[in-house]
Amino acid sequence: MQQQVKSYLFSTQDFSKLTSTPDLHHLRFVLGYENGIIKIDAAGVNAAGKEINRINSKVLFATSNQDKLIDLNEVTVDLSRKRTAVLNKHLLSPKTAFTGIKAWEEKLSKVQDLNEVTSYDGLRIRHYALETEVITSIINKAGIEKVGLFLGLNSEGKMTTILVGLDKGNNIKKVSATSKIVDGVYDFTEPSPPYTGDDD
Numbered sequence: 350m351q352q353q354v355k356s357y358l359f360s361t362q363d364f365s366k367l368t369s370t371p372d373l374h375h376l377r378f379v380l381g382y383e384n385g386i387i388k389i390d391a392a393g394v395n396a397a398g399k400e401i402n403r404i405n406s407k408v409l410f411a412t413s414n415q416d417k418l419i420d421l422n423e424v425t426v427d428l429s430r431k432r433t434a435v436l437n438k439h440l441l442s443p444k445t446a447f448t449g450i451k452a453w454e455e456k457l458s459k460v461q462d463l464n465e466v467t468s469y470d471g472l473r474i475r476h477y478a479l480e481t482e483v484i485t486s487i488i489n490k491a492g493i494e495k496v497g498l499f500l501g502l503n504s505e506g507k508m509t510t511i512l513v514g515l516d517k518g519n520n521i522k523k524v525s526a527t528s529k530i531v532d533g534v535y536d537f538t539e540p541s542p543p544y545t546g547d548d549d
Contacts, residue, residue, distance in 0.1 A: 350385055352457050357389045357406035357498040358519070361488040364496060367393050368481050368488075370402045376484060377476040378498065378510055378538065379403070380467065387463065389498060389510075392476075406498065409519065421447040421513070421521060424531045432533075435482045441536040446511045449501030449536075456502060466508055469542050477510050477538035487514045490532050493522050503536070510538045 367376070374396040381388040386408065393402040421443045432440065453466075460466055467474050487496055493514040503509040512535040514522045523531055 351387055351463060352454070353411050354386060354408055355411045355499075356409045358409050358515070359391055359404060359406050359496045359498065361494055361496065363404040364391070364484055364488050367391060367402055367404050368485050372396070372401060373481060376479045376481055378479065379476045380474060382463065385463070387467065387500070394478075409497075421450070421534070424521065424523060426531060426533055430532075432486075433482065435480050436486055436533065436535075439479070439483050439535040439537045441511065441534045443531060443534050446499070446501065446513070446534045446536065449503060449509065450499050450511060452502040452506075453500050453508065469507060469540055472542040474508065474540045474542065477540050479510075479538045483512065483535050486533065487512065487535070490514055490522070492516055495519065497521075501536075507540070509536055509540070511536050 367373075370393045372395045373393045375394055377392045377394055377400070379390045379392050381390070388408070389406050391404050391406070392400045395401050424443050426440065426443060456466055464473060484496065487493060494517040495515045497513045497515045497519070499511040499513065501509055501511045514532065516522045521531060
């Protein structure tokens with residue numbers, strides 16, 4: 350059941366290979382459905398909008414990561430750190446991310462049909478597009494072993510993807526062991542539909 354899914358894990362090694370693919374233009378997080386659970390793969394896409402490579406995520410269920418998400422509500426992002434315009438566009442407050450993830454979990458507990466929460470104006474969301482730079486920024490940080498993709502609700506109440514760097518124990522990676530600062534939490538991927546700029 351989707352209610353038991355906590356996040357989707359991508360290894361930094363897999364992402365490193367994917368982001369090194371020749372002719373890569375951007376990434377897509379592609380949604381699928383199996384046994385009542387949303388499946389998410391990451392695909393590399395060329396400038397013509399064609400998929401050229403793909404990696405799978407590992408589904409992390411709630412029982413194996415029950416309390417670690419609370420960290421998102423207790424950390425901040427260092428806004429004084431210089432970032433590119435692309436990274437700034439996707440940067441999300443950890444507390445906003447936590448609120449969005451909790452809102453998603455609450456919504457899931459009230460619906461029977463996944464179509465209701467995975468559609469945009471009646472059309473099922475097929476994938477989310479994202480610039481490669483966001484992922485390379487996450488995976489190139491020391492101590493990050495995985496990228497955790499969490500589903501959440503955005504400010505419009507629509508399903509979105511929230512990306513966080515995790516250590517080998519699936520903990521949210523902070524800048525140091527005693528720090529309350531994370532390098533970045535990212536959102537604002539473009540769902541298709543309604544966005545169709547990179548469609549096949």
